[in-house]
Amino acid sequence: MRGRKYTLSDTKEKRNTKVINEKIMEDKRSSVKNKKRRLIIAGAAVVATILIIVFFATGAYESFLDLLGIQRDVSVVPTITEVSAEFKGDVYLSGISDVSMTYDEQGVTGYDKSGKWIWNEACSVKKPMILKSENYVLIAELGGTAIYAFNKDGAYWKYGVDNNIISVFCRDNYVGVIHEESEYLSAVTLLQYDAESKVIREKFTRKISNHYMITGAISLDCKQIVLSGMYSEAGKPCGIMSFIKVSDGETFANEVIEDNVYVKVGYSDNDTVFALNSDSVYIITKELSVSSANDKCEEKWNRNKNKGYIVDAELLAEGSLVTSVVGNSPEKSTIRKFDKDGNESLSFEIDGNVIGMDSKNNNFLVYTNTHVFMYNSKGQLIFSQEAGYEIVAAVCYGEKSIAIYTKEKMLSISYE
Secondary structure, three states, rough: OOOOOOHHHHHHHHHHHHOOOOOHHHHHHHHHHHHHHHHHHHHHHHHHHHHHHHHHHHHHHHHHHHHHOOOOOOOOEEEEEEEOOOOOOOEEEEEEEEEEEEEOOEEEEEEEOOOOEEEOOOOHHHHEEEEEEOOEEEEEOOOOOOOEEEOOOOOEEEEOOOOOEEEEEOOOOEEEEEEEEOOOOEEEEEEEOOOOEEEEEEEEEEEEOOOOOEEEOOOOOOOOEEEEEEEOOOOEEEEEEEEEOOOOEEEEEEEEOOOOOEEEEOOOOEEEEEEEEOEEEEEEEEOOOOOOOEEEEEEEEEEOOOEEEEEEEEEOOOOEEEEEEEEHHHHHHEEHHHHHOOOOEEEEEEEOOOOOOEEEEEEEEEOOOOEEEEEEOOEEEEEEEOOOOHHHHEEEOOOOOOEEEEEOOOEEOOOO
């Protein structure tokens, strides 16, 4: 059988006579484009999902909202328990380690988070000054000589000093006592308590001839002390800040601040102090070294430049300072926060005139005569609560627990 031979011209002719359906080809191209588009969209969705997970898991979204200045609340519903107790005379409130404590004519009484009575210890002072350290509550008799310490289990230690007490301050097992001293304007004695031997010893006494000291604080590393006081210059009061070595009681620096006496001081880190009164906030750095190159003293807030006056302030664990200012507007208070460098990092208003503050770690409590407000360090509201009665005092006494004393009753509040 003989086959037909094809020439090049025959093949070309056959190719030229083949008909291509343009609609089919367009459909194929469209199908390929759609597949590519779906793959791109699917890939982008996967990437976006991963980014969103990372964004929320790492907390980056909070920084983004902070950058935009968007305020968010993290509100929870607190649990409120009425404490079943009867009080006599003036009542002072404090507490630590989930044990709230009251001081009245019956002594010092401890209650658990549910408001249940735990213990009562004898204690009697005429003018109590009450403050708390991490592991104990201190009660000192202003104008007297007695100092009491109470931990979560009750009486911790008691000590009597030789001269009348002007003020006390503490950190860890150190207690600083500013007191009167014969032939001197004032003096400071540093006490150190040994928990193992249960012995209190006087580390040093520093007598001060030219200045009347009124308050003090101990640095975070317990290596230096700051004392704030006053002296007279041409009949006008001037402020003085003295820095003392814990090791030997020697003064290594002084800072004179004319026309301002600071009634509250606290360390934001090992070398830097916030000092304040109702009119002013100062930040002072004094390094415990021969060099003073990094020392500084600068006013960060002034009543003359900002309306209102400071009612109270708290140092947070992160080293920032939170203040409450009243007088900006009727029935409003302003919360101002300063970072470790003294720069204002937060400002917002709350209803009512603030009468006091307290803090635990990086959460801070603000209270008016009717409400309590709990915030975290970012200024986010954790909860607010109306007490139902006129509030006298409120205190943070645990990681997530506060106590409120009103003219009618005592309340214990816990939150998660």
